[in-house]
Amino acid sequence: MWWWRTRPIWGALQSLNTYRPNYLPLPTDDEGANPEALDEILRRNRVKLIYLIPNFQNPTGRTLTLERRWSIAKILVQHEALLVEDDPYGRLRYAGDGMPPIKSLAPDNVIYLSSFSKVLSPGFRLGWVVAPEEICQWLVIAKQGADLHTSALSQVIAAEYLAGGYFEAHLPAILDLYRRRQAAILSALHYQLSEVATWTRPEGGMFVWVTLPDDMDTEEIYWKAIESKVAFVPGRFFHIDGSGRNTTRLNFSNTDEHKLVDAIQRLANVIQSA
Ligand SMILES: Cc1ncc(COP(=O)(O)O)c(C=O)c1O
Structure with missing residues (x-):
């Protein structure tokens, strides 16, 4: 595997690195990200964006507990902070009960992301965003600047797939x-x-x-x-x-x-x- 000698970092870190962020790691354990630690970080720093994978996290497979989801939602509101909730794995639950997205607990403070990559086809390059209206408008402009347009063909195929009930x-x-x-x-x-x-x-x-x-x-x-x-x-x-x-x-x-x-x-x- 020659490539990781040249590409030592993956996925979200790789795309965020382009903007040379100053990362502040958030401690996690078997229940997911630690809300007290998040509160502390937000008290001491000016944080532009928080990033979490709440369900079956890549790489650990861990899921944020319901109690912590509520705590994190409250902390986001208190600090007027913005969370990116990246959830490509949520539908891949094969045991236990599903949990609400943090987006549903603090709608104005969360940009929710998901993807067809893990449940339909990674080659489609299709995902979706649920965000506050103003942020959505900026995202549309930024995305046009980045790739002009997502393949219409992939979108039509996915839409038909969903509408026909094939996905479920x-x-x-x-x-x-x-x-x-x-x-x-x-x-x-x-x-x-x-x-x-x-x-x-x-x-x-x-x-x-x-x-x-x-x-x-x-x-x-x-x-x-x-x-x-x-x-x-x-x-x-x-x-x-x-x-x-x-x-x-x-x-x-x-x-x-x-x-x-x-x-x-x-x-x-x-x-x-x-
Ligand atoms: C945390 C996380 N977000 C998103 C994705 C999906 O990315 P994409 O929709 O670009 O294929 C992955 C896939 O590896 C992932 O692990």
Whole structure:
């Protein structure tokens, strides 16, 4: 994988980096982002934008609890702060109860984003925004400046797909697939890596976040795993400061159960020998 030597940061960080922001990391735990820490950051700093992935977060798979959603909504209103709520994974829930978007709890303080990439086709390059009217107007101008126009063909196909009820019919099939794949990877992790690693157990989405002992470096492990034909994303690429070296994101969405079990066994061999 030659490319991440030249592209060491991904996704949201990569697009935000263009504007050379001063990042202030928000601590998170198994319940998602920490509201008290957010309050503290907003008290001490002038923050232009807050960014959160509330459901089955990329990379950890964690979901923000309902209680914290309410707390964060109140904090946003109190500080007159603006949150980007990035929610491409929310519909991929295959266990437990769904939760309201923070957008519904603090409508004037949230720009809500979602995408067809995880539930229909990433190649369509289609997503949507729900934002306060004034911000929407600015977004339209900024988007025209960035790419002139989203493909009309993709939009028409997606619109027909939704209107024809095909999306709601398709969703249970992918949920069933991901549920089975996640069960396979979690059970393989349990049998192969319980002694050296801990990991998240999300109720949906595509990711499991694995933490190894502090002195292990998942980037080094990556190069050895590749020789065994297993790939993953080392955790440090999701951190703004290069930390998280002992963590890794495993994606189970595109590999069948047998291959997943085999892959975790191979990965466990590499980790044990490291
Ligand atoms: C947090 C997050 N937001 C959005 C997306 C979807 O991006 P796009 O709609 O550009 O394909 C992804 C996909 O990896 C993601 O992980």
